[in-house]
Amino acid sequence: MRVQNLGPIKDCELTLGQQTMFMGKNNTGKTYISYLYYGIFKKLNELKDELLETYIKEHFDEYVDELTFTINKRTLTDYLIKYCTLRLNNEIHILLPRLFNINELEFEQTKIVIEESDTASFLESFTKIELPTILKFIILPYSVEIEVKENNNAIIIKLINIQDIRKNKRDTDEISTSIIEQAFKRSVSRALISNVFCVSDILYIPAERNGINVFRKELALKRSVDSFDFDSHTRQTEIYPLPISDYIRYLVEIEQLEDFNDLDELDNENLDQLQADIWSLFSTAILHGKYEYDHNTNEYYYRELISNLPDNLKRSNGELEYKNGRIALQHASSSVKSLFGLEFYLKHEVTAGDILFIDEPEMNLDPMRQIKFAELISKLSQNGVRVIVSSHSDYLIRATTNQILKAQLDDEKKWDTMGYYFDDGTVRPLPNLEAMDYIEIFDNANRELDDAYFNLRDRLLSQSAHGERSNKV
Numbered sequence: 001m002r003v004q005n006l007g008p009i010k011d012c013e014l015t016l017g018q019q020t021m022f023m024g025k026n027n028t029g030k031t032y033i034s035y036l037y038y039g040i041f042k043k044l045n046e047l048k049d050e051l052l053e054t055y056i057k058e059h060f061d062e063y064v065d066e067l068t069f070t071i072n073k074r075t076l077t078d079y080l081i082k083y084c085t086l087r088l089n090n091e092i093h094i095l096l097p098r099l100f101n102i103n104e105l106e107f108e109q110t111k112i113v114i115e116e117s118d119t120a121s122f123l124e125s126f127t128k129i130e131l132p133t134i135l136k137f138i139i140l141p142y143s144v145e146i147e148v149k150e151n152n153n154a155i156i157i158k159l160i161n162i163q164d165i166r167k168n169k170r171d172t173d174e175i176s177t178s179i180i181e182q183a184f185k186r187s188v189s190r191a192l193i194s195n196v197f198c199v200s201d202i203l204y205i206p207a208e209r210n211g212i213n214v215f216r217k218e219l220a221l222k223r224s225v226d227s228f229d230f231d232s233h234t235r236q237t238e239i240y241p242l243p244i245s246d247y248i249r250y251l252v253e254i255e256q257l258e259d260f261n262d263l264d265e266l267d268n269e270n271l272d273q274l275q276a277d278i279w280s281l282f283s284t285a286i287l288h289g290k291y292e293y294d295h296n297t298n299e300y301y302y303r304e305l306i307s308n309l310p311d312n313l314k315r316s317n318g319e320l321e322y323k324n325g326r327i328a329l330q331h332a333s334s335s336v337k338s339l340f341g342l343e344f345y346l347k348h349e350v351t352a353g354d355i356l357f358i359d360e361p362e363m364n365l366d367p368m369r370q371i372k373f374a375e376l377i378s379k380l381s382q383n384g385v386r387v388i389v390s391s392h393s394d395y396l397i398r399a400t401t402n403q404i405l406k407a408q409l410d411d412e413k414k415w416d417t418m419g420y421y422f423d424d425g426t427v428r429p430l431p432n433l434e435a436m437d438y439i440e441i442f443d444n445a446n447r448e449l450d451d452a453y454f455n456l457r458d459r460l461l462s463q464s465a466h467g468e469r470s471n472k473v
Contacts, residue, residue, distance in 0.1 A: 001114055003427075009028075013429075016418060019415055020387070020420070021397060023441060028423055036112070038242070039242055048084060052193050068158045070154055072154055072155075076155070084119045092112050100242075125353050126197050129195050129198075135191055137186075138165075141165050144159070144162050144186075145161040162180055199354075213251065274352060275347070278346050278380065278383075289322065301328055303322045354384075356388070362391060362393035374400045397439065418433070
């Protein structure tokens with residue numbers, strides 16, 4: 001992707017890896033690029049759905065025979081790459097003001113060019129469902145059951161059953177041929193959009209999360225009030241940039257889920273292996289506890305893990321022990337506040353194929369927990385989650401390079417890592433992050449601190465020695 005004249009960025013070209021690290025000085029454009037990628041991924045997902053639906057409507061008859069739909073996956077993928085790229089380039093200047101919540105005049109000089117390779121990279125994030133699989137869709141007033149399988153790169157979708165829900169008619173002879181074909185066409189479209197070409201989740205965890213996590217209800221209320229204020233023609237429908245607005249919406253959805261389902265009572269056996277491994281690392285080494293939702297108070301609380309618990313004091317089933325006392329989220333430490341939104345995602349939603357943005361993951365964490373966070377990010381990337389991180393932490397970046405080297409040494413499953421250094425309007429690629437034994441923003445600062453320390457200490461010692469000589473005279 002080519003980006004020119006966006007905020008402080010004059011000109012740059014970027015290619016994301018499975019794990020991408022943005023680093024550099026303040027006010028150099030890291031957040032601009034993170035927001036831009038988030039907006040592009042969201043828009044690509046919308047375009048993908050729209051284009052697939054249109055394609056099936058227009059070409060359905062070409063690929064269907066006796067209620068079996070067969071299409072070459074490469075054909076459909078190439079179609080999506082071509083037209084998603086074309087549409088996105090044509091509509092990018094419509095997206096930018098909504099994405100940043102800035103007047104469109106601010107982007108008059110901005111030029112963004114998305115290549116087909118960028119779109120192809122996005123398509124790699126699609127969920128890989130295990131085939132064959134049976135899917136059931138409700139297309140009112142009918143229930144449609146289909147089988148989806150893949151053979152020699154061909155996607156094959158076959159109608160298994162259709163029934164009229166109102167009349168409980170199971171015999172397809174009682175349903176007209178035209179209705180069956182229309183219901184099957186809509187089922188094919190849904191299967192391709194929701195299951196075959198599907199991004200599991202695109203989540204942005206912003207740097208402003210501490211305040212948002214604590215005041216999420218007030219912000220959600222203000223957003224809804226301002227969004228429906230029709231008295232002012234100048235007021236924009238969203239009062240925050242899209243990633244912030246989406247994060248507030250995400251927190252509201254969490255609260256609604258907790259209100260109807262006690263998710264904390266889910267057994268660990270219901271988690272897949274990725275969720276279980278990620279949750280274990282996050283909860284014990286980084287959060288060092290868990291959040292609990294109280295239905296009576298409609299509030300979240302933090303319960304800390306008991307440190308250094310002897311094995312004989314653990315529960316008989318091997319579960320972790322937590323302290324009896326709990327702390328309301330608004331009264332908890334800043335690190336506990338900052339991890340709130342991420343905890344729910346890692347415990348209940350994380351899936352291979354997700355795209356996760358984290359702005360300053362090191363926020364409010366001590367050095368050891370920052371190192372553990374680097375391990376968490378690498379584990380996510382290694383297991384199919386695309387992670388884009390913006391960071392000012394020497395600990396996090398160095399620990400990330402160690403994770404990459406460790407995986408190479410242990411011959412573990414590798415993941416593509418890319419780094420970018422932001423400074424004075426430029427963005428410099430660091431394609432071999434693990435080979436970077438010198439990163440100027442960190443090492444220059446450390447060198448200045450060391451030089452100042454030794455200089456001041458030498459002067460102090462010299463002054464002390466001179467004073468002793470004067471006293472002797």
